[in-house]
Amino acid sequence: MFQNNVKPDSFKIEFKQAKDWLCSDGSTVNHKPYIKFLRTDIESIFKSKGIKDPYLKERLIVAQVYPFKINQHIIDLIDWDHYHFDPLFQLTFPQPGMLLPEEIARIEKMNEANATREEIAQAISDLRSEKNPAPANQSSNRPMVFEDDESYECEGLQHKYSNTCLMFHKNAQTCHAYCTYCFRFNQFVGKDKFLEKDSDRLHKYLSQHTEISDILITGGDPGTMKSDIFDSIMSPLTRPEFKHIKNIRIGTKALTYHPYRFLTDPDADATLECFRSFIDQGKHISIMAHFSHYNEISKATIEAVKRLREVGCNVRTQAPIMRYINDNPLVWAKMWEKQVEVGMIPYYMFIARDTGPQAYFEVPLAKALYIYQEARKKLSGLSHTARGPSMSCGPGKICVMGREQIAGEDVFVLKFLQGRNNDWTDRVFFAKYDEKATWIDQLEPAFGEKEFFFEKEYKEIIYSKTVKEEKQCQTSLV
Numbered sequence: 001m002f003q004n005n006v007k008p009d010s011f012k013i014e015f016k017q018a019k020d021w022l023c024s025d026g027s028t029v030n031h032k033p034y035i036k037f038l039r040t041d042i043e044s045i046f047k048s049k050g051i052k053d054p055y056l057k058e059r060l061i062v063a064q065v066y067p068f069k070i071n072q073h074i075i076d077l078i079d080w081d082h083y084h085f086d087p088l089f090q091l092t093f094p095q096p097g098m099l100l101p102e103e104i105a106r107i108e109k110m111n112e113a114n115a116t117r118e119e120i121a122q123a124i125s126d127l128r129s130e131k132n133p134a135p136a137n138q139s140s141n142r143p144m145v146f147e148d149d150e151s152y153e154c155e156g157l158q159h160k161y162s163n164t165c166l167m168f169h170k171n172a173q174t175c176h177a178y179c180t181y182c183f184r185f186n187q188f189v190g191k192d193k194f195l196e197k198d199s200d201r202l203h204k205y206l207s208q209h210t211e212i213s214d215i216l217i218t219g220g221d222p223g224t225m226k227s228d229i230f231d232s233i234m235s236p237l238t239r240p241e242f243k244h245i246k247n248i249r250i251g252t253k254a255l256t257y258h259p260y261r262f263l264t265d266p267d268a269d270a271t272l273e274c275f276r277s278f279i280d281q282g283k284h285i286s287i288m289a290h291f292s293h294y295n296e297i298s299k300a301t302i303e304a305v306k307r308l309r310e311v312g313c314n315v316r317t318q319a320p321i322m323r324y325i326n327d328n329p330l331v332w333a334k335m336w337e338k339q340v341e342v343g344m345i346p347y348y349m350f351i352a353r354d355t356g357p358q359a360y361f362e363v364p365l366a367k368a369l370y371i372y373q374e375a376r377k378k379l380s381g382l383s384h385t386a387r388g389p390s391m392s393c394g395p396g397k398i399c400v401m402g403r404e405q406i407a408g409e410d411v412f413v414l415k416f417l418q419g420r421n422n423d424w425t426d427r428v429f430f431a432k433y434d435e436k437a438t439w440i441d442q443l444e445p446a447f448g449e450k451e452f453f454f455e456k457e458y459k460e461i462i463y464s465k466t467v468k469e470e471k472q473c474q475t476s477l478v
Ligand code: SF4
Pocket: 174, 175, 177, 178, 179, 181, 182, 183, 184, 185, 219, 220, 221, 252, 253, 290
């Protein structure tokens, strides 16, 4: 909301000539311009590496369903001599196991029978819809903005936890490469996306909600936004009416997928200046950096982290635990240790969300707990700051704290790190130990309880929110 409806002086992006980066030790990081490769390039990427891939046909089908995009920086980080087992290959290239054999056969049959584009598109859309494209009841997090003569839902905002509001800017609805396990694939290929065309409604909503202290700019990847968009979101927040807004979090994988974004890209200097100016005005910026494996920590990444820290940003790291990519305590220990060494703060280990190709990547809760605990044992306190393993599910962020024998029963000790009802935060509860369970809905309450303590209230919250919104919409239409 701008005073007198006048927007601040418009911020001009200053594109500079891309140049190599000179490191403080006198060495150089060569600039890599961002060039993307899509599904139709998969075959030529293999050819350029002299590889005849036995699963090419399946990969191309999987890439019809889940989005594929990669760039030269990631291609160069893959060990092509052992690509089947390479974690970054698994992270970015479509894997046959991401669809069931019968699902692959269904699309293959249609391709071979020369089905029309519309028929194939419909079959693919149906398949995506079966993969729980918008998990954790996220649509119920969309908030309403109230004005004198109307009220409306903001499609591109989410407000689930009282202190934090998520913003999905339309210019952040892509990533420099796509993760095979992407839990936001619906943002790229689906329906009912979270999208905000600009930041006006965000500011309006924030001015009505002084309980909010944090904004998480997310996507896709806001690292793909240019500096003028960052400025349009952040600059108004330095005005007195937004003094309750303390922290901006930027959820990004650009530090691993395209670190040149903060280093040598034509818009890098302007972006860093925009962050510096916001911080100089008393606000905090935390880069919520997505790192899946220590192999992603390239020299360019390390230099980009240094630069972000020099302007005053904190860099916190998070990732889901995924089979074939990082389901090993040694990987997490080495990754967290390296992150701390170069100035980052390990923040979260997540459990694979119940969406998309979860069945291929998922790790049972029991194994995730083992990996987390074993990784922590290998590190000093400074490096084992990450919380987890945590499920971001409808009721909140639920952490698997441990496995214990209590009153003769083998149980998981669980805890809300955050709750949809703030009173649930930090509450500990128990589920029967289950070696195979991969998500909260597969767990049963321990000690003969019929349901978990929050279930009834959670259902009521979701129900009453739906009813309230329907009523508000009807009223605003009258
Ligand atoms: S960076 Fe995040 S949004 Fe982008 S592809 Fe990976 S998981 Fe999806």
